Amino acid sequence: MKQKTWIGIGAFVGLAALAISSCESGNIGGGNKLTTPKLPSKAFDYETVETALMGSLNVKHLLFGKVANTGFFPNQQGEVDADMKDAASSFSSAGAQLGRVLFYDKRMSLNNTVSCGSCHHQALAFSDRMMVSTGFGGKTTKRNSMSMNNPVTFNNLFWDSRAKSTMDLSLRPVFDHIEMGMESDEMLEKKLALESYYGPLFKEAFGTEEITRKRIAMAITHFLSSMISMNSKHDNVMAGKAQFTTLEKMGREIFFSNRANCSKCHAGDNFSAPDDPGGSYGAPTVAGTANVGLDKNYADNGKGNGKFRIPSLRNVELTGPYMHDGRFATLEAVVDHYSKGIQAHPHLDANLKMLNGQPMRMNFSSEEKDALVAFLRTLTDYTFVTDQKYSDPFAN
Numbered sequence: 116m117k118q119k120t121w122i123g124i125g126a127f128v129g130l131a132a133l134a135i136s137s138c139e140s141g142n143i144g145g146g147n148k149l150t151t152p153k154l155p156s157k158a159f160d161y162e163t164v165e166t167a168l169m170g171s172l173n174v175k176h177l178l179f180g181k182v183a184n185t186g187f188f189p190n191q192q193g194e195v196d197a198d199m200k201d202a203a204s205s206f207s208s209a210g211a212q213l214g215r216v217l218f219y220d221k222r223m224s225l226n227n228t229v230s231c232g233s234c235h236h237q238a239l240a241f242s243d244r245m246m247v248s249t250g251f252g253g254k255t256t257k258r259n260s261m262s263m264n265n266p267v268t269f270n271n272l273f274w275d276s277r278a279k280s281t282m283d284l285s286l287r288p289v290f291d292h293i294e295m296g297m298e299s300d301e302m303l304e305k306k307l308a309l310e311s312y313y314g315p316l317f318k319e320a321f322g323t324e325e326i327t328r329k330r331i332a333m334a335i336t337h338f339l340s341s342m343i344s345m346n347s348k349h350d351n352v353m354a355g356k357a358q359f360t361t362l363e364k365m366g367r368e369i370f371f372s373n374r375a376n377c378s379k380c381h382a383g384d385n386f387s388a389p390d391d392p393g394g395s396y397g398a399p400t401v402a403g404t405a406n407v408g409l410d411k412n413y414a415d416n417g418k419g420n421g422k423f424r425i426p427s428l429r430n431v432e433l434t435g436p437y438m439h440d441g442r443f444a445t446l447e448a449v450v451d452h453y454s455k456g457i458q459a460h461p462h463l464d465a466n467l468k469m470l471n472g473q474p475m476r477m478n479f480s481s482e483e484k485d486a487l488v489a490f491l492r493t494l495t496d497y498t499f500v501t502d503q504k505y506s507d508p509f510a511n
């Protein structure tokens with residue numbers, strides 16, 4: 116079993132809610148077109164996740180491993196994250212169930228039009244098929260919505276790695292003036308308190324009915340932490356339970372070859388930045404980002420100098436369009452970029468340069484491109500994107 120390098124978990128779901136929701140401007144408050152959540156009589160088990168790759172995982176232990184700065188995901192800054200510690204100690208299936216409701220509740224936005232699930236659909240591994248997404252007031256986000264693959268294991272979330280944990284991240288979209296537009300903690304807390312279903316859900320999760328910003332953040336973190344995706348075909352092959360086709364095998368060889376270098380950046384079990392505090396992508400100032408030569412001049416410089424988060428490739432088949440700005444519609448187009456489109460940017464990553472400093476030209480044949488794409492498709496986890504426990508409770 117590999118240790119340490121795997122980084123991803125989870126996903127949410129939210130199909131139906133999306134299709135209907137959009138950007139009409141609505142009233143603030145209880146909204147009459149809104150439905151109430153339908154939940155199982157006993158919360159689903161969010162604590163134990165069966166994975167092909169690593170057997171049975173305990174989500175609470177994963178959270179504690181993160182807090183203790185050991186295990187699979189040492190914190191790059193070497194700090195213990197106090198908020199994550201509180202989230203770990205309070206973790207329960209009831210907390211994750213509350214998080215599921217909050218994730219899909221449009222009441223979390225200023226005008227009841229948008230929930231997290233509006234931009235993060237389970238069937239798409241919690242991405243949204245759009246180049247950029249539309250927020251509560253009809254304005255669009257600056258960047259492409261991201262999928263969720265084992266978010267508990269990341270120390271660097273968002274395209275520019277600006278959030279260090281799911282606790283750090285979880286309320287940012289709620290108060291973002293494009294995404295969900297809530298104006299204050301008090302407004303959020305009061306608004307949720309108007310709904311009779313929240314009192315009992317908070318009580319079950321945290322012991323009393325009190326609704327606080329911190330509890331909201333912790334419940335969302337509980338839900339996000341339960342999103343573990345480790346049942347793809349690739350995981351099954353690694354576990355000796357399935358076999359690659361000849362084409363998939365060829366693609367995997369290219370992916371891990373020095374000719375393509377894909378695995379230097381898309382590394383470990385999450386096919387994301389190698390989470391190594393000592394390595395070039397794990398260093399604190401770099402935070403798992405790289406410049407892949409998309410442009411000579413970037414309109415959006417990401418973390419700086421055109422560097423963006425090295426995204427997890429788990430479920431990548433479902434998460435197009437691709438890159439931070441959604442510029443590539445298909446995986447074939449992404450592979451074409453690496454094959455012959457890399458631009459000579461002064462900060463182009465060394466893994467995409469030849470010895471003379473020029474951008475690499477991998478010049479894949481059409482069979483090689485097909486093989487790489489076939490390999491990338493083995494990273495899709497159909498269990499994860501259909502599991503009811505991540506689905507929209509307002510939709511059924």
Ligand code: HEC
Nearest residue numbers: 230231234248249250256258259260261272273274288294
């Ligand atoms: C209007 C669309 C929209 C809404 C609503 C929204 N998101 Fe996002 N989400 C995005 C976009 C766009 C990004 C990438 C932003 C960036 O990198 O600057 C993102 C990124 C993320 C990530 C980072 C994943 C990673 O691997 O780094 C997480 C986690 C996330 N969102 C969770 C949430 C949660 C939880 C909510 C609700 C509280 C939410 N989002 C609401 C659009 C949205």
Ligand code: HEC
Nearest residue numbers: 375376377380405423424425426437438439449453464466
């Ligand atoms: C130098 C590090 C590096 C190397 C080498 C690299 N990638 Fe990437 N990859 C990235 C970064 C960073 C992004 C996001 C870039 C952006 O949005 O500006 C990315 C994006 C992607 C995406 C889009 C994912 C999404 O969710 O939008 C795919 C697919 C991908 N890479 C596949 C590959 C393949 C296949 C190879 C080898 C041919 C490869 N990468 C080599 C760093 C790298």
